[in-house]
Amino acid sequence: MPDQFNAKRYISNGVKISVKTVAIGAIADFEDNFGYLWGSDKPKNQRDEDELEWGEVWQKVRTSILDRANNSQKTLLDNLKRFSISKKKVYQEFNDERV
Numbered sequence: 001m002p003d004q005f006n007a008k009r010y011i012s013n014g015v016k017i018s019v020k021t022v023a024i025g026a027i028a029d030f031e032d033n034f035g036y037l038w039g040s041d042k043p044k045n046q047r048d049e050d051e052l053e054w055g056e057v058w059q060k061v062r063t064s065i066l067d068r069a070n071n072s073q074k075t076l077l078d079n080l081k082r083f084s085i086s087k088k089k090v091y092q093e094f095n096d097e098r099v
Contacts, residue, residue: 015073016077023069034058039055
């Protein structure tokens, strides 16, 4: 780690990665399990009317999930700014019994 380790930046980056991972993972799981509803495995021009309608619904839900994740991330990072954070220093003592 660099000499000028910034604990708050380290935690902020961890928050960003965690929130994005949860949101994108949830979206991916939903698409894997329900993508057949909107014909996710077909080109758009080969989808039937129901699949196109489900596709529109899914896009609204997907956008809502991402917006909520972004809002949660922003709130977490704003709250983090209110605190002073530093890295805890670890000291190890060695006893040399040979002396």
